[in-house]
Amino acid sequence: MLNMLYLAIMNISQELSQWWHQQTAIEMAGFVTGLACVYLAAKNNIWNWPFAIVNVSIYIFIFFKAHLFADMYLQVYFLWMNIYGWYYWSHKPGAALKTPVKLITRQQVLLLSAAVIVFTIILGSVLKYTTASYPYIDSFCAACSMGAQILMARKVLENWLIWIFVNVVYVGVYLFKDLHLTAIMYAVYIGIALLGYIEWRRDWKKQME
Structure with missing residues (x-):
C-alpha cells in the first residue's frame, strides 16, 4: 500500500515537473505581472498600472502566437486604457488620499450592454473568416473586458x-488552447476580483460616512 502511494506521488511529481518545464519564460513573466497588477488594483493601489502596462505588452505577443486575435487587439486597447487609468487615478480631487470609488449608473449599464452585443456580433462575424479560435466567444469576452x-x-x-x-469564461478558453499557466492565472484573477469588489465596496462605504 505504501509502495503504491509512493509511486503515485512520484508520478504526479514527474508530471508536474514536466508540465512546468513546458511553460515558456514569456508566459511566466505574464503570469507574475498579471497577478501583481490585479492584486494591486484590488487593493486600490495606483501602482497596479505600471505592472498592467508590462503585462498587456507581454500578452500581445502570447495571444498573437495562440491565434486569439480578439484578445491580442484587446491587449492593445488595454495598453492605452492602462495609461489613461494611471493618469486618472493620479489626479485625485482636493485633499483626498485616493480617487473616490463610484457606483455604476443606469445609463452606463444600458450603454455597456448595447456596446457588448454590437461589438460581439461585428467582431465575431469578421473573425470567423480568419484562423481565429472561438471567434464569437473570444469577441464577447473582449467586449466585456473592454467595458470592465x-x-x-x-x-x-x-x-x-x-x-x-469574464474570467470564468476565459479559464475555459485558455484550457482548451493549452495555455495552462494563463488559465491558472485567470482562475486566481477570479478570487482577486472578488477581493477587489469587497475592498472597493468598503472604501465606497467609508466615503459615504
Whole structure:
C-alpha cells in the first residue's frame, strides 16, 4: 500500500515537473505581472498600472502566437486604457488620499450592454473568416473586458463583477488552447476580483460616512 502511494506521488511529481518545464519564460513573466497588477488594483493601489502596462505588452505577443486575435487587439486597447487609468487615478480631487470609488449608473449599464452585443456580433462575424479560435466567444469576452477596463479606470465599483464573470469564461478558453499557466492565472484573477469588489465596496462605504 505504501509502495503504491509512493509511486503515485512520484508520478504526479514527474508530471508536474514536466508540465512546468513546458511553460515558456514569456508566459511566466505574464503570469507574475498579471497577478501583481490585479492584486494591486484590488487593493486600490495606483501602482497596479505600471505592472498592467508590462503585462498587456507581454500578452500581445502570447495571444498573437495562440491565434486569439480578439484578445491580442484587446491587449492593445488595454495598453492605452492602462495609461489613461494611471493618469486618472493620479489626479485625485482636493485633499483626498485616493480617487473616490463610484457606483455604476443606469445609463452606463444600458450603454455597456448595447456596446457588448454590437461589438460581439461585428467582431465575431469578421473573425470567423480568419484562423481565429472561438471567434464569437473570444469577441464577447473582449467586449466585456473592454467595458470592465473602462469602469476600472474610472473607479466604478461594479467593474469587479464583470471581471469575475469574464474570467470564468476565459479559464475555459485558455484550457482548451493549452495555455495552462494563463488559465491558472485567470482562475486566481477570479478570487482577486472578488477581493477587489469587497475592498472597493468598503472604501465606497467609508466615503459615504
